[in-house]
Amino acid sequence: MTIASSSPPSRLPTGGAAEARSRTRTRRTEVGENRGDGRLAAVFIAPALLGFVVFLLWPTLRGICLSFTRFNLLTPAEWVGLDNYVRMVNDPIFWDSLWVTVEYVVINIGVQTVAALAIAVLLQRLTRSAMLRGIVLTPYLMSNVVAGLVWLWILDTQLGIGNEIISALGVDRIPFLADETWAIPTIALINVWRHVGYTALLLFAGLQAIPNDMYEAARVDGASEWRMFWRITMPLLRPVLAVVLIMTVIGSFQVFDTVAVTTAGGPANATNVLQYYIYGSAFGRFQFGYASAMSVALLIVLSAITILQYRLTRAGRTDLG
Amino acid sequence: MAAVTTTTPTHVRPARRRFPFGRAVAWTVMGLIVLITLLPFYWILRTALSTNAGLNADPTNPLPVGLTTSGFERALGLQSAEEAIAQGGAGGGLDFWRYLLNSVLVSTLITVCQIFFSAMAAYAFSRLRWRGRDKVFGLFLAGMMVPAIFTLLPNFVLIKQLHLVDTLLGIALPTMFMTPFAVFFLRQFFMNIPKEVEEAALLDGAGKVKIFFRVVLPMASTPIVTLGVLTYITSWNDYFWPLMVSYSDSSRVLTVALAIFRAQTPATGVDWSGLMAATLIAALPMLVLFACFARRIVSSIGFTGIK
Secondary structure, rough: HHHHHOOOOOHOOOOOHHHHHHHHHHHHHHHHOOOOHHHHHHHHOOOOOHHHHHHHHHHHHHHHHOEEEEEOOOOEEEEOOOOOHHHHHHHHHHHHHHHHHHHHHHHHHHHHOOOHHHHHHHHHHHOOOOOHHHHHHHHHHHHEEEHHHHHHOOOOOOOOHHHHHHHHOOOOOOOOOHHHHHHHHHHHHHHHHHHHHHHHHHHHHHOOOOHHHHHHHHOOOOOOOHHHHHHHHHHHHHHHHHHHHHHHHHHOOOHHHHHHHOOOOOOOOOOOOOHHHHHHHHHOOOOHHHHHHHHHHHHHHHHHHHHHHHHHOOOOOOOOO | OOOHHHHHHHOOOOHHHHHHHHHHHHHHHHHHHHHHHHHHHHHHHHHHOOOOHHHHOOOOOOOOOOOOOHHHHHHHOOHHHHHHHHHOOOOOOOOOOHHHHHHHHHHHHHHHHHHHHHHHHHHHHHHHOOOOOHHHHHHHHOOOOOOHHHEEEEEEHHHHHOOEEEEEEEHHHHHHOHHHHHHHHHHHHHHHOOOHHHHHHHHOOOHHHHHHHHHHHHOOOOHHHHHHHHHHHHHHHHHHHHHHHHHHHOOOOHHHHHHHHHOOOOOOOHHHHHHHHHHHHHHHHHHHHHHHHHHHHHHHHHOOOOO
């Protein structure tokens, strides 16, 4: 939500839009056109409001309510108070899957952010080619399912080209997705492959808001590219970076598709990420109440991370202006 | 566009010559990134055009081994079960034509309705004056804070109660009316349409409804198309929600079908050729769509960065 207002002003034809708005407001009252468009607005807002209430607001509240019930879809939900939460706290598989998810997020976001930043800076400092930006974005057009399957094939232990190359280099074949230690990093990197281009383009848009004069001036002073990156790019990109980080971390915590397609939570629960466990609880064991409680836990974790990150990185502020 | 950068006519180029080594390294890194990005796509194609026997015999060949279209035939259900099994397939009779059609129907339904209804709401939030406008808009913004995944379970319960499980409509419904993001995105553009244009139309006797269709929508056609393409791609690629809702061929979309195709093949002799052919069928429409709108999409990302 913040990105459009805080980050790339260059993309918006804003030319004093706020000013124009306040001007028209006074003009409107001068004309005396005060009656408003209430009835028409009701018609225009109706479909979206219906969708909002029925498929977003109501499910959110209902999800929270369901977490206090025992519910298997067939019989009516039965109120059980905090039972699901007590069970959750004492469920080693829940803590395990939360830990696996955190491990995934750390690797995924760590690698992705550094790589995306590198790509964005390269795009900014080397070339402005739209074609190159298009290429970088291509994996993002694939579904997670497609990305998962392709890499499942490339990394296949026996026939995958990835492992063929590895063994040609004289290293033992690695069962990337079938090994407990390798599986999570592999899935994290597969998702980096799919999302890094999109993240890079977000950062690239942020970079474009940095005036070129700054680099000019620094160069006149004899600064190196490396120094300019740390002294100009990083400080000025910080607000955009913060928002992008919050967004990607939230997305990363919701990992499901890739796991479902490549490892199905295995081997031995090594990739049983939280969302996969939630899905299994609901659709495998029909414990919708328990699944909802874990969803609420995830919601709380995500909200806490958002607030924390926003505070830590002072996301709202910019050094540019 | 790029209002900030155009103010500096002096370019950096002459100064850059001082770092030819650094630039060479940078270009090499960029080349490597492009390679890692694009090679998997070639590998899909190469595998899809190979025979399974060929893939087993010669896994490192950069070209298709035993050039054939039988992978595609299996994916599209054009082969008999015996024939498919003989060539390393599962013989499960998945019909990707059908799933392709389902994907097209769902994505089109979602995109057209979502964009239109969101545009209507955005118009009400930006150009109409009514009491409580900012409060309702604030509510929509707050809605963006709820992770999409949180609403899936309760929405499934709702769809089940509406007896829409295993229908295309059931898959489309939750995102058919709006997303807070779409409303927010379009509102930004509508607000920047000069008031004068609207007032001129008002003086000509046009009503607010007519202004919406004749002035606002055409003037915002670029962002609307961009948003539409992105929405189409998002709904096309969605897996988790359709997985919950669809059980049979009648509502199965490509992503779900692909995962089933994968699950059907035994862990030891996976039908890679057929699987990659099916993958290509699922991916190709988005690649074509992107090729048509690439420039527009690429330059509007950053602004659309909320997703």
